Amino acid sequence: MPIWLLVVLLGVVEGLTEYLPVSSTGHLILATELLGFKASDWEAFNVAIQPGAILAIVVLYWRTFRDVFIGLFRRDAGAWRFVRNLIVACLPAIILALLIGDYIESLLSNALVVAWALVVGGLAIFIVERLVRPRECGGVQNLTLRQSLTVGAIQCLAMIPGVSRSGATILGAMSIGVDRKTAAEFSFFLAMPTLSGATAYFLLKHHDRIAPGMYGNIALGAFVSFIVALVVVKVFVATISRFGFTPFAWYRIIAGGAALAWLAAR
Incomplete structure (x- = not known):
């Protein structure tokens, strides 16, 4: 397979899965x-193309921002609470990444962990959907x-590949009564500082892993993920x-089960 085609396909996967409760890292x-690599x-590369999906949220919610x-600047209480909530929700992930970041990185290429996390996450969705009755919060x-802070703490589960950052934050919020x-939307907005920080930290630490000729591929992958994410987020909210x-619970269980079968037979 040509490298450019792999780059495009991985960009599509990133854009499709970053904001769905199915785990973008796991799918990548x-x-x-x-695909044989x-x-x-x-x-x-998979970390470096995340800014494309992040930019999609900026474009889609530019009026909110x-x-x-x-x-x-007008000292509006709602605006300050919005920013405060994002900052507070980011803190647990920052602290945990500093404490056990190296161990987390060791899991980032483990397909077996991904497969099991997909299945367990699907079961968790069924439980939350059946037992929790969220209330309208108004934004x-x-x-x-x-x-x-609770949502931020639950988001840390997504450091396990296959868990899904968006899934953990959305279900975590719903489990404490958020509609x-x-x-x-909180998951979307929280993705911006969380993913930006994680991407910057990883690339600064491992810049030697990116060959000079890879930057063009990263730009292409990020652009593809941006375009795909623009469409996916709109469809996701409507769904x-x-x-x-x-539907995402069933998908996770089927995909995880298929991955386990494939890994066992490989």
Whole structure:
């Protein structure tokens, strides 16, 4: 397979899965292995193309960010609470990454961990959907400090490849009473500082893993993920509003089961 085609396919996978509760990292690892390449060789690339998906949220929610930015200068309480909630929710991941970052990185090319995490995560979605009855919150700015910190702590589970950052944050928010729409948007907004920080940290630490000729491929992969994520986020919000998260639970269990069978037979 030509390298440019692999780059495009991985960009599509990143854009498709970054904001869905199915684990983008897990899918990138499995996709790389399925296409006949070593996941460890493409680990830095998979991290480096994440800014493309991040930019999609900036474009889709630019009015929200504009209003928050203006509100900060006008000393609007809602704008300050919005920023406070994002900062507080980021703290647990930052602390944990500093404490056990090296161990987390050792899991980033483990396809077996991904497969099991997909299955367990699917079961977790079924449980939350069946047992939890979220209440309308009215937006990210209305979350309490405790709710934000709790979601941030649950987000740390996504350091295990296959768990899904978006899935952990959305289900975590719903489990403490946050409505689906607010939970999803909080997950989207939280992705920006979390993924940006994680990407910058990883690339600064492992810049030697990126060959000079790889930057063009990274740009292409990031662009593809940006375009795909623009479409996916809109469809995702419409899907969960109508069907909830059950379709993603079934997908995770089927995909994880298929991956386990493939790994066992390989």
